[in-house]
Amino acid sequence: MRLLIVEDDTVLSAHLKADLQRAGFAVDVSHDGEEGQFMGETEPYDVVVLDLGLPKRPGLDVLAHWRAHGNTVPVIVLTARDAWHERVAGFKAGADDYLGKPFHVEELIARINALTKRASGQAAGGLQQAGFTLDEERQRVVLADGSAFDLTGTEFRLLRYFMLHPDRVLSKSQLTEHVYEYDADKDSNVIEVYVNRLRQKLGKDIITTRRGQGYVFHADT
C-alpha cells in the first residue's frame, strides 16, 4: 500500500510517516498544497492523508481539483478544523473520511485500512483469502491451523496489495509503484525476489507468473 501524507507540520508529518511505515505502508510526504496536488496526480497512491491548512494551496482546493480531474484516490482529511460546517465542506469537496486532530494513530490506521478495503471492494475486517488471514496489526500471516509467521515490511506490503487485488494480473511496475516509496530504489527485479519468498512461505501455487504480463494472486487455492 502506498500512501501520501500532505501535511505542513514537518515534525508531525515525520512522526506520522514513521508510524505509518511501521504499520506497513510505503509513505511519501509533501509539505505544501501545490506539491501535494502534483504528487497525488502523478503517483498511483492507494490513500492520501490530507491536511486542510496547507501553504501555497488549501487542502480543500487540492481535493476539489483532484476530483474535478477524475482522480478518485481515497482521501482522509486530517485537520484541526473540525467544526461541522468544515467537515461538510470536506465531504462535499470529495473526502472519503474526516479525522480531527489530535488523533490516535491506531484510529488513523484503522480508517486507512477500512478505506483501502472499501476502495478495492472488500468487506471490512481482517483480510482473509486462500485459507489464511493477514494480521495487519502485527504484520504476519495466520494459517487456518492457527500457526503464524511474521513478514518483513516489503513482504507484508506486497502480500497485502495482492490480497486486496485478488485474481487480477498485476504487472511488476504496478506492484513496485504501490509497494515502494517515491524516492526508493525501484528495481522491479526485486519484486521477483519477494514474490518467490511469499511463494516459499504460502505455497508455490498461491501466486502464478504470467510471462510478460505480471503476477496473479489466487484467492481460492
Next chain:
Amino acid sequence: MRSLQSRLGLSLSISITALFVLLGFLLSQVLRNTAEGVMETRLTHDAEALLGAIEFNAEGSVRFAYDHIGPIYHRPFSGHYYVVRIGGREFRSRSLWDEGLALPAALPVEGLRVEAVGPQNQRLLVIAHDYQKQNQRISIAVAEDLTALDADIRTFQRRYAAIAAGVLFVLLIAQMLLIRHGLKPLKRLRREIAELERGERQTLDERAPAEVAPLVSELNRLLHTLQQRLQRSRNSLGNLAHALKAPLTLIHQQAERPALDSHPDVRKELLARTGIIRDLIERELKRARVAGAAAPGHNLDLETETADLIVSLKAIYRNKNLAFRLDLPEGAVCPMDREDLMELLGNLLDNACKWARTTVALTVQPGDAWMFRVEDDGRGAPTEQLTRLTQRGTRLDEQTEGHGLGLSIVQDIVASYGGDIRFSRSSTLKGFCAEVMLPLGAQRVR
C-alpha cells in the same frame, strides 16, 4: 409610539378642519358686519329724513310731515321703527303699535348703536342720535329688525358648512394619499427590515430618502461590521484551534511512540492530559464561535444543509450502514446562522449515529419556535441520566469519545438562541431522543 402616518394624518386633519371652521366664522362675521353697516347707513339716512320731517309750529307743538317718512314705518310690526324724543315728549312710529322702544334718557355724543328686543320679540338694531333743530334737542332712535339678516347668515352658514364638509372630505382623502405616498420609502424600509430579520436579505437598500439615508447607511455599516467581526473572530478562533492542536497532536504522537512502551503510566498520563486539553479547546472555542440570535438573519435552505450533513455522517459511519428517517418541512427556510445550524444538527446527529443500531430520525417543525428532534434506536439512557445530562457539560459516557462534548456544544448553541433542550426516550425508535426548541420565528419576526 404612534406611526408617522397617523401622526401626520391627525395633525393635518385637525389643522385643516380648524382652518375651515375659522374661515366659516370669519366669513359670517364679515357678512354680518357688512350687512349691518349697510343697515346702519340706511337707518342714519332714515333718521335724517325723520329729522327733516319734524316741524315746529308757532306755539311750539311738533308736527311730523309723514310724507317724508317711508310708509314702512306706518305698517304695524313692519320691522322698521322709530322713537323721537323732544323735550320729554316721545313720538313713536305707528309700526310700533302700542309697544315701546327702550331709549336711555341721555345719549352719548357720538350716538348709540345697540341691539335690543323689540315688538314680537324681534331682534332689533337700534341707532340713536341727538340732533339740534330750531334750538330744540331732538333724540331720534331708528330701529330695524335683524331677523331677516340672521336668517340670511344662517342660510349662508348652512351652505358654507355643506360645501366646506365636502371640500374637507376631499382634502382629507387627498392628504391621506399624499402622506401614504410620501411615506412609501419608509414603508419599503420597514419591509426590508422585516426581510432582514427573516434572513431574506443581508443589507438594506441604500436608495432611501435623504431624511433616513444616514440611518440606513449606518445600519448597513453596523450589519457589515457585525458580520465582519463575527467572521474575523471565527477565523481567528479557527486559527487558534488549529495552532493549538498542531503541537497537541505532536505531544499525542510522542506519547504513542514505541519508546514509551516500557512506561505505560507516563503514556497514559500524557494521553489523558492531551485529551483534556483537546476537549477544552473544542468546547470553549466552539462555544465562542456560536453566532447566536444577535447575528443578522440568514436564509438557510434546510433540506440542502441537512442533506449535506447526512452525506457526511453516512461517510463517517459508513460501516454502520445507518438509515436516516427525515421529516422536514418542505422548502423550509431556516432563519439561523449556518455554522450554528450545522454545529447543532451535526452534533445531535453525530451523537445519534454513535448510538444507533440501524436508524436515526430527524424531525424539524418550523414556527415561532422551531423544533428539532433527533432520535435513534440505540439503547438510550436511563431516566436519571437523562435529567443529569441536561446539566452543562455532563458527560453521559466517558468511554464514547466526545459524546458529552457534542451535546454540551449543542447546549451552548441553544442557550445563545434563548431556546430549550430536552432529553428523553424516543417514543418511535425507543432509543435516545434529543429535542431542541429555538424561538427563531418569535424573536426575529415580531
